[in-house]
Amino acid sequence: MGLQQLLFSAILLLGIGFFAFNVKRLIRSIRQGKPVDVIDRKKERTFAMIRLAFGQQKMQRNVLVGVLHLVVYLGFLIINVELIEIIIDGVFGTHRALSFLGAGYDLAIALFELFAFAVIVSVVVFWIRRNLMHIKRFRSAELKGWPKLDANLILIIELVLMFLFLGMNAADYALQLRGVAHYSPAGSFPISSWITPIFNSWSDGHVIAIERGLWWAHIAGILGFLNYLYYSKHLHILLAFPNTFYASLDPKGKFENNATVTREVKAMLAMEAADPNQEIERFGAKDSTDLTWVQLMNAYSCTECGRCTAACPANQTGKLLSPRKIMMDTRDRATEISSSKGVKDVAEHTLLDHYISREELWACTSCNACVEACPIGIDPLSIIMKMRQYIVMEESAAPGDLNAMMTNIENNGAPWAFNAQDRLNWVSD
Amino acid sequence: MSELKIKTMAEFLAEGQAPEVLFWVGCAGSFDDRAKKVTKAFAKLLHNAQVSFAVLGKEESCTGDPAKRSGNEFLFQMQAMANIEVLNAYEIKTIVTTCPHCFNTLKNEYPSLGGHYEVLHHTQFLKQLIENGRLSVSGGTFKGKRITYHDPCYLGRANEIYEAPRALIAKLDAELVEMKRCKRDALCCGAGGAQMFKEPEKGNKDINIERSAEALETKADIVAAACPFCNTMMNDGITQHNGSSAVKDVAQLIAEAKDL
Incomplete structure (x- = not known):
C-alpha cells in the first residue's frame, strides 16, 4: 500500500470517527429531555416523513426557493454517490474504479456534473437572498454574529466543494485526452470539459498535481463539512428525518394534557387515591432539561430559516417574541448543559430568564402559525406553553390581568366577573 | 324576540327526553354583548331547522381554554373534569358550539380526561343542516x-x-x-x-x-x-x-x- 493510500485511509477513519463521536454527543444532548410516548401510528409517521423530509412538501410553498432547495438537496444526495468510488480509489490506489460499468458510468458522471452546476447556481441565489436582498427573516436580531456567519460559511463550503469536484474532473479529463498512464478514459464531462482547455499549455506533471490536489481537497472538504455539521445549524440534513417522523400527528389545536396534573387533580377531587410515594416533578419547564427529547431534537433540527418568525403575528407587530429564537435558545442551553458540568441548575442561569424572557413568552397568541410554517415539523409553541406552565404553576407569576381572569374562572366559571346564574340572560335580552 | 324558547338539559331530563344536540353557548356567547347576538341568531336557526337542542344554562362552566393557554393546567383540568362530570351525567353525545376555543378544547383536550363527544363548530353544523335539506x-x-x-x-x-x-x-x-x-x-x-x-x-x-x-x-x-x-x-x-x-x-x- 502506497503512502497516499495509507494517508487516505487514516484521514477517512479520522473523519468518520470524529463524526461518530459528535453524533454520540448529539444523542446525549437530546437524551437530556424527558421521555415521551411517540411510538404509535408508525405508518402515518413514516408517511409524514416521506412527505415532509424526503418530499420537502412545505418547502415548495415558495416555488423558487423550493426548487432551488430541492436541487441542492438532490445534488448533494446524488453527488455523494461518487463518494463510494472516491473511497475505493483512495484505499486501493485505483483510478475511477467503477468505470467498468460503461455507459451507465458515463451517464452517472454526466448527471453529477449537471447537478454540481445546478447546486452552484442555487447556492449563489441563496447567498444573494441572504446577504443582498432585504428579506426580513434573514435580518432578525437573533441572527447577528455567529448565526449569520454560520449560514454564509455553509453556503461557501457548498460552493467550494462543487468547484473542487468540477475542477478535479476537468483536470482528469485533460489527462485522459492526453492518454497519460493511469488516466484511462472514463466518464463523461458536460460541465468540466469547459474548464479543461485551461490546462492546454500545462505539462502533464502540473496537471497531475492539480488533479491530485483537487481530488484530495474534495474528499477532505467533504469530511470536514461532515464534521462541521455538529457545530452548525446545518444538522437538519440529518435530523429533518427523525424530526418529521416524531412530530405530532394530532390537530394543531390539541395541546397535551399534563399527566402529573391529572393525577393531582383526580386526587384532589377524590376520584383517585393520592399516592404518597409519588414524587411530584416540576410543573412545566424552567430549563431545557424539563422539556421532552422530541422538543430538544426539534431545537437541534432547526436550520434558523425563520419561516416561523416571519409568520408570527407577535413578531410582525414588533413584539420581542421570535419562535426561531425560542428554538435557538433551547438548543444553545441544551448544548451548554451537556458540554459542561456544574451549570445545570445554577440560579438565574436557566433557559427561562437567562435565555428566554417572560416578555417573549407572554406575547404568544398560540395561533400555531409558527408550527404551520416550519418545513420540518418543529413545534416552538409547545415549548412556550411548557414555560408558561412553569411560570404560572410553580411561581404563580402570571401577568396581573391573567390572574384576574383565572380568579374569575375559579369563582364564577367564566373568565369575566359574571354570575353563572345569568348564563341564560341572552335569551330575553 | 320574545318567542325564542330555550330548554335546558335539566328540563329535557325532567320530561324524560333527550335532545338531538347540546348547544354549548360558551362564556362569550353568554355574557359578551356582541357574542350574545350570535348565540341568538344560531338558536333561531336551530329552531328554524327544527333541531331539538338543549343548553346547560347555569350548569355550563368555562371549558378552561384560557386557563390552559395561560399555563394554568391545574385550573384547566379542574374545569374540564367538572364539565365532563356534567356532560357524562346527561349522557351527551353531540355538542355544537359557536366558539372555536370551546370547540377545540371539547373536541381535542377533553377525550383524554374522560369526555368523549362528537363536537361540531356551528358552521359545520349549519352546513350539515343545509345539506340534509333541513335549512x-x-x-x-x-x-x-x-x-x-x-x-x-x-x-x-x-x-x-x-x-x-x-x-x-x-x-x-x-x-x-x-x-x-x-x-x-x-x-x-x-x-x-x-x-x-x-x-x-x-x-x-x-x-x-x-x-x-x-x-x-x-x-x-x-x-x-x-x-x-x-x-x-x-x-x-x-x-x-x-x-x-x-x-x-x-x-x-x-x-x-x-x-x-
Missing part, C-alpha cells in the same frame, strides 16, 4: 355584497376547518373576497392564547390593527367572523381604522338572509 338559505339581502372571511386560528390552522364557513357564505350569493393571508396562512386576530384577557406586550402595533387593515384592503362590505374573540378584535380594529365594513358572525349572516 334553506337564499341570498336575499346579501346578493352581490362583498364579504371577506377571517379564519379563526382555533378553527382553521388548529383544526383545519376552512371550507364549512366558506360554503355557508357561498349560499348567500355574495362575492367572497379573500384577504391576502387566508386559510392556513391567515393572520391571528390577536386574541388567542388568553391574549383576549390581557394587555398586549409592547410592540409597534396591535395585531388586530394589522389584521383589520388586511380585511379593509379587500373593500368588503362585511367581514365574516366565526369566533366571538375574533369578532370583537376585528370590530375594534375596523373602528380604529374608521372603516365602514360590518363585522358579523356567519350565523348572523345566515339568520339575516332568512329574515329571522
Whole structure:
C-alpha cells in the first residue's frame, strides 16, 4: 500500500470517527429531555416523513426557493454517490474504479456534473437572498454574529466543494485526452470539459498535481463539512428525518394534557387515591432539561430559516417574541448543559430568564402559525406553553390581568366577573 | 324576540327526553354583548331547522381554554373534569358550539380526561343542516355584497376547518373576497392564547390593527367572523381604522338572509 493510500485511509477513519463521536454527543444532548410516548401510528409517521423530509412538501410553498432547495438537496444526495468510488480509489490506489460499468458510468458522471452546476447556481441565489436582498427573516436580531456567519460559511463550503469536484474532473479529463498512464478514459464531462482547455499549455506533471490536489481537497472538504455539521445549524440534513417522523400527528389545536396534573387533580377531587410515594416533578419547564427529547431534537433540527418568525403575528407587530429564537435558545442551553458540568441548575442561569424572557413568552397568541410554517415539523409553541406552565404553576407569576381572569374562572366559571346564574340572560335580552 | 324558547338539559331530563344536540353557548356567547347576538341568531336557526337542542344554562362552566393557554393546567383540568362530570351525567353525545376555543378544547383536550363527544363548530353544523335539506338559505339581502372571511386560528390552522364557513357564505350569493393571508396562512386576530384577557406586550402595533387593515384592503362590505374573540378584535380594529365594513358572525349572516 502506497503512502497516499495509507494517508487516505487514516484521514477517512479520522473523519468518520470524529463524526461518530459528535453524533454520540448529539444523542446525549437530546437524551437530556424527558421521555415521551411517540411510538404509535408508525405508518402515518413514516408517511409524514416521506412527505415532509424526503418530499420537502412545505418547502415548495415558495416555488423558487423550493426548487432551488430541492436541487441542492438532490445534488448533494446524488453527488455523494461518487463518494463510494472516491473511497475505493483512495484505499486501493485505483483510478475511477467503477468505470467498468460503461455507459451507465458515463451517464452517472454526466448527471453529477449537471447537478454540481445546478447546486452552484442555487447556492449563489441563496447567498444573494441572504446577504443582498432585504428579506426580513434573514435580518432578525437573533441572527447577528455567529448565526449569520454560520449560514454564509455553509453556503461557501457548498460552493467550494462543487468547484473542487468540477475542477478535479476537468483536470482528469485533460489527462485522459492526453492518454497519460493511469488516466484511462472514463466518464463523461458536460460541465468540466469547459474548464479543461485551461490546462492546454500545462505539462502533464502540473496537471497531475492539480488533479491530485483537487481530488484530495474534495474528499477532505467533504469530511470536514461532515464534521462541521455538529457545530452548525446545518444538522437538519440529518435530523429533518427523525424530526418529521416524531412530530405530532394530532390537530394543531390539541395541546397535551399534563399527566402529573391529572393525577393531582383526580386526587384532589377524590376520584383517585393520592399516592404518597409519588414524587411530584416540576410543573412545566424552567430549563431545557424539563422539556421532552422530541422538543430538544426539534431545537437541534432547526436550520434558523425563520419561516416561523416571519409568520408570527407577535413578531410582525414588533413584539420581542421570535419562535426561531425560542428554538435557538433551547438548543444553545441544551448544548451548554451537556458540554459542561456544574451549570445545570445554577440560579438565574436557566433557559427561562437567562435565555428566554417572560416578555417573549407572554406575547404568544398560540395561533400555531409558527408550527404551520416550519418545513420540518418543529413545534416552538409547545415549548412556550411548557414555560408558561412553569411560570404560572410553580411561581404563580402570571401577568396581573391573567390572574384576574383565572380568579374569575375559579369563582364564577367564566373568565369575566359574571354570575353563572345569568348564563341564560341572552335569551330575553 | 320574545318567542325564542330555550330548554335546558335539566328540563329535557325532567320530561324524560333527550335532545338531538347540546348547544354549548360558551362564556362569550353568554355574557359578551356582541357574542350574545350570535348565540341568538344560531338558536333561531336551530329552531328554524327544527333541531331539538338543549343548553346547560347555569350548569355550563368555562371549558378552561384560557386557563390552559395561560399555563394554568391545574385550573384547566379542574374545569374540564367538572364539565365532563356534567356532560357524562346527561349522557351527551353531540355538542355544537359557536366558539372555536370551546370547540377545540371539547373536541381535542377533553377525550383524554374522560369526555368523549362528537363536537361540531356551528358552521359545520349549519352546513350539515343545509345539506340534509333541513335549512334553506337564499341570498336575499346579501346578493352581490362583498364579504371577506377571517379564519379563526382555533378553527382553521388548529383544526383545519376552512371550507364549512366558506360554503355557508357561498349560499348567500355574495362575492367572497379573500384577504391576502387566508386559510392556513391567515393572520391571528390577536386574541388567542388568553391574549383576549390581557394587555398586549409592547410592540409597534396591535395585531388586530394589522389584521383589520388586511380585511379593509379587500373593500368588503362585511367581514365574516366565526369566533366571538375574533369578532370583537376585528370590530375594534375596523373602528380604529374608521372603516365602514360590518363585522358579523356567519350565523348572523345566515339568520339575516332568512329574515329571522
